[in-house]
Amino acid sequence: MLVRFWGTRGSIAKPGSTTVRYxxxxxxxxxxxSSGTLVVLDCGTGALGLGQALIKDGALPVNGxxxxxxxxxxxxxxxxxxxPIFVAGNEWHIYGxxxxxxxxxxxxxxxxxxxxxxVALRDxxxxxxxxxxxxxxxxxxxxxxxxxxxxxxxxxLGYRLEADGASIVYSTxxxxxxxxxxxxxxxxxxxxxxxxxRFISGADLVIHDAQYTADEYPAKRGWGHxxxxxxxxxxxSAGVRRLALFxxxxxxxDEAIDQLVARARQRIAQTHGAMEIxxxxxxxxxxxxxxxxxxxxxxxxxxxxxxxxxxxxxHTVLVAVGNPQIHRFxxxxxxxxxxxxxxxxxxxxxxxxxxxxxxxxVLLEHGxxxxxxxxxxxTLREDRSAGGGDLPIVLxxxxxxxxxxxxxxxxxxxxxxxxxCSKEYARTxxxxxxxxxxxxxxxxxxxxxxxxxxxxLQESGLLDTEAEERFDRFTRIAAALFEVPIAFISxxxxxxxxxxxxxxxxxxxxxxxxxxxAHAILRNDVMQVSxxxxxxxxxxxxxxxxxxxxxxxAGAPLSLGSGSPVGTLCVVDHRPRSFDExxxxxxRDLSKLVEREFQxxxxxxxxxxxxx
Ligand SMILES: [Zn+2]
Ligand SMILES: [Zn+2]
Numbered sequence: 001m002l003v004r005f006w007g008t009r010g011s012i013a014k015p016g017s018t019t020v021r022y023x024x025x026x027x028x029x030x031x032x033x034s035s036g037t038l039v040v041l042d043c044g045t046g047a048l049g050l051g052q053a054l055i056k057d058g059a060l061p062v063n064g065x066x067x068x069x070x071x072x073x074x075x076x077x078x079x080x081x082x083x084p085i086f087v088a089g090n091e092w093h094i095y096g097x098x099x100x101x102x103x104x105x106x107x108x109x110x111x112x113x114x115x116x117x118x119v120a121l122r123d124x125x126x127x128x129x130x131x132x133x134x135x136x137x138x139x140x141x142x143x144x145x146x147x148x149x150x151x152x153x154x155x156x157l158g159y160r161l162e163a164d165g166a167s168i169v170y171s172t173x174x175x176x177x178x179x180x181x182x183x184x185x186x187x188x189x190x191x192x193x194x195x196x197x198r199f200i201s202g203a204d205l206v207i208h209d210a211q212y213t214a215d216e217y218p219a220k221r222g223w224g225h226x227x228x229x230x231x232x233x234x235x236x237s238a239g240v241r242r243l244a245l246f247x248x249x250x251x252x253x254d255e256a257i258d259q260l261v262a263r264a265r266q267r268i269a270q271t272h273g274a275m276e277i278x279x280x281x282x283x284x285x286x287x288x289x290x291x292x293x294x295x296x297x298x299x300x301x302x303x304x305x306x307x308x309x310x311x312x313x314x315h316t317v318l319v320a321v322g323n324p325q326i327h328r329f330x331x332x333x334x335x336x337x338x339x340x341x342x343x344x345x346x347x348x349x350x351x352x353x354x355x356x357x358x359x360x361x362v363l364l365e366h367g368x369x370x371x372x373x374x375x376x377x378x379t380l381r382e383d384r385s386a387g388g389g390d391l392p393i394v395l396x397x398x399x400x401x402x403x404x405x406x407x408x409x410x411x412x413x414x415x416x417x418x419x420x421c422s423k424e425y426a427r428t429x430x431x432x433x434x435x436x437x438x439x440x441x442x443x444x445x446x447x448x449x450x451x452x453x454x455x456x457l458q459e460s461g462l463l464d465t466e467a468e469e470r471f472d473r474f475t476r477i478a479a480a481l482f483e484v485p486i487a488f489i490s491x492x493x494x495x496x497x498x499x500x501x502x503x504x505x506x507x508x509x510x511x512x513x514x515x516x517x518a519h520a521i522l523r524n525d526v527m528q529v530s531x532x533x534x535x536x537x538x539x540x541x542x543x544x545x546x547x548x549x550x551x552x553x554a555g556a557p558l559s560l561g562s563g564s565p566v567g568t569l570c571v572v573d574h575r576p577r578s579f580d581e582x583x584x585x586x587x588r589d590l591s592k593l594v595e596r597e598f599q600x601x602x603x604x605x606x607x608x609x610x611x612x
Pocket of ligand 1: 010173247
């Protein structure tokens with residue numbers, strides 16, 4: 001991949017004699033894969049020069065992809081001056097995070113309203129396609145892009161690009177989640193801090209926000225930017241090969257940036273690290289090729305695309321907070337966001353409320369009277385059937401305490417919100433926690449005849465009965481025949497799937513939201529998922545991400561006669577596989593035998609019951 005910097009400055013353009021070498025234009029980076037896919041990272045004022053260069057190259061059309069991290073001015077001001085979008089025949093795909101309540105297109109057109117700019121967005125010559133993103137992965141030409149939220153007062157995505165055996169991470173406008181780390185101290189990585197380290201891990205090049213120094217940070221806390229010290233530490237600990245300091249403060253002269261680079265190199269030398277560090281300079285180009293093919297993050301097919309259903313859904317957040325001021329603050333923060341805050345008076349009631357309310361997030365005040373946060377975390381994590389296994393649990397703290405936080409993380413806390421913080425900051429983080437959960441997997445819709453289906457399942461008398469040899473023999477045969485570690489007969493109940501027979505797993509039931517079988521009963525033939533990691537319905541399903549680590553699934557629907565299937569006979573493997581026609585047909589055959597078993601015994605039981 002070729003990388004060329006067109007704008008490296010943060011906040012506002014700063015041309016002049018003090019910024020000649022590193023440049024005065026704001027964020028814009030050109031990336032090209034060897035096969036020619038063109039990606040523009042952010043569209044700050046540097047985009048003017050890039051646009052001119054693209055047009056001057058002569059060959060038309062000029063097509064490309066633009067990945068916008070967020071829509072603060074310094075990242076989009078070059079958009080109305082980017083020449084290729086004015087030329088008919090060109091085609092551009094523009095991607096960016098969906099802002100709170102506002103689409104990417106609306107944000108971009110806002111700065112082109114008549115009072116700011118003479119040409120409206122709709123009058124541009126090129127064909128433009130807008131894509132609202134959430135966290136996830138998508139394919140852009142031959143480049144695999146993974147988007148992950150950063151820590152900034154506006155919802156901001158960082159991008160990891162993988163192509164030609166190399167990887168680049170663009171991570172700007174990001175504040176460390178931990179003040180300790182921002183100030184250059186060592187602290188364990190946990191919560192989102194650990195996620196960020198994983199996101200950049202092993203990359204050949206990380207272009208990272210490094211606007212401030214640790215000394216300057218206390219006065220800039222909450223502004224959404226990194227310190228040089230943090231950028232060096234996180235990149236070094238993540239095994240990054242090259243670090244480009246980026247988003248230079250507008251007040252930083254060329255000489256001052258030289259000094260920052262020297263300090264950063266000294267810092268890495270003290271730890272005997274080998275990471276190469278430089279400050280990104282306007283006009284600088286690098287060719288990236290990885291001698292050892294870097295390991296791409298697991299692909300999750302197009303999971304990064306915003307699902308319009310998310311805008312309509314109302315998310316519930318359980319809030320266990322004693323201080324009424326904090327409660328009001330949270331209410332204000334999410335007021336415009338379609339989020340319902342549900343106060344919790346008694347912490348012991350949280351698991352039951354999680355079961356009944358299906359919240360997207362739990363916010364728990366640390367040190368709340370009569371409430372043991374660690375115990376709540378543990379109970380929820382253990383109570384998988386309540387749906388608490390993967391629910392984000394965020395602790396509200398008034399100060400950081402790395403050791404305490406590590407204990408909380410071990411008990412199952414997802415993250416922390418350190419108070420006080422700005423309303424915008426709280427809103428952005430809450431939004432990210434909710435959206436992150438929402439994008440993970442698709443919950444199966446209900447069959448049209450759901451009521452009837454549930455009634456016949458109830459009447460079958462199969463639910464919650466003892467294990468029976470006549471069913472176990474089928475799951476045993478299936479496991480052996482298809483050489484899989486797991487086989488089971490699942491009955492899809494109202495809120496759960498319950499296993500009538502199971503081989504190779506301990507759980508007796510799982511929430512219906514997570515059940516592959518809830519999808520399988522929507523069809524009349526075998527449903528096969530060859531690789532759950534590459535399937536947007538399942539990539540982030542907890543049953544895939546954690547135990548039992550489903551990678552391959554094949555399920556044959558089981559019916560009780562008429563109406564939608566009530567369950568499935570299925571086999572699961574930990575590796576990607578694909579059944580051929582013969583195997584599918586054997587699974588069908590077995591499922592017919594199970595169905596016959598359904599027909600025989602329950603009828604007898606029913607007769608006995610009525611005659612006694
Ligand atoms: Zn910025
Ligand atoms: Zn910003």
